[in-house]
Amino acid sequence: MTHNFKNKLGEGGFGSVYKGKLRSGHIVAVKMLVMSKANGQDFINEVATIGRIHHVNVVGLVGFCIQGSKWALVYDFMPNESLDKFVFLDQGNNIPLNWERLYKIALGVASGIEHLHQGYESIVSLTAARGTLGYIAPELFYKNIGGVSYKANIYSFGMLLLEIVGRRKNVNAFAEQSSQIYFPSWIYDRYDQGEDIEIGQATKDEKKYVRKMVMVALWCIQMKPVDCPSMSKALEMLEGEVELLKMPPKPTLWSIENHEQSMVVVPISSSNSMGTIALNGRYCYTI
Structure with a gap:
């Protein structure tokens, strides 16, 4: 989805964000969480909270992924990048x-x-x-x-x-x-x-x-x-x-x-x- 994390969009206190592409062709931003700075409850809270929010000024949550020690949140991609x-x-x-x-x-x-x-x-x-x-x-x-x-x-x-x-x-x-x-x-x-x-x-x-x-x-x-x-x-x-x-x-x-x-x-x-x-x-x- 992220082509081995080649395209890094940015980095924050919880991890790095990469540009990715779903099989459907949908372009997304993938936030890879740093395990030492996150826990299961934080992850569940974010999925539950952001997943039900719909607002013109809030990027939508497309989905999430858990694979072993790798946790990721998938958001809509904003083509003009960071402010x-x-x-x-x-x-x-x-x-x-x-x-x-x-x-x-x-x-x-x-x-x-x-x-x-x-x-x-x-x-x-x-x-x-x-x-x-x-x-x-x-x-x-x-x-x-x-x-x-x-x-x-x-x-x-x-x-x-x-x-x-x-x-x-x-x-x-x-x-x-x-x-x-x-x-x-x-x-x-x-x-x-x-x-x-x-x-x-x-x-x-x-x-x-x-x-x-x-x-x-x-x-x-x-x-x-x-x-x-x-x-x-x-x-x-x-x-x-x-x-x-x-x-x-x-x-x-x-x-x-x-x-x-x-x-x-x-x-x-x-x-x-x-x-x-x-x-x-x-x-x-x-x-």
Whole structure:
């Protein structure tokens, strides 16, 4: 199905994803789970949860496979691959997107996550922190700030929003100025001082899109889960008027984490399942 795993699409905290083809000719994305980071219950939870979800912004689960020690989840393939190829300016095959399109992408991701969160508000019991470094919520490491819940995804979404706005990874050791190495801290200070970021020849509406994404992102990456909005509230803030958004407090912890991966993998809901967000069938981003 994957031709001996020749075409690797990406890698996250739970394993690698490969392009494959079913006998019917259907092109798929195959997620091979790392056994040391997964267990039977996680696998069953993901199949049960994602298998019954139908949403325009969530990639559908085609099937699963268990062969000895090899466990795989099979998803629909998104032909335009990962969102980072359309967002980060340092990508060789980057296709520039205007701010209106980036804003709509942010709305699509928020809508997909909000759909996954419906009905899940309980605290999750985890034996170890999982996910891709740079997107993992603080509560997965610091137990004294609150239990792990669906809000772990909200932190990850906030970090993604900042990458969309910055058109770069949040950590860049080669930034022109040392203050810009960790983008979330730099952008907070700019906005706290009443300064916007320079975005070229942007229209008035585009500047509003950027400001909304920044403000919502800064609320989403608050250190304590109780201070973060729900996903439905974050979506409401993105869709609302920018003038109604208030500046959040600066998080007490600005954690500089390694951004070696371009795909986000974090627990979703009380079942510890994972989901892959598709943006109207054109772009995809794994969360």
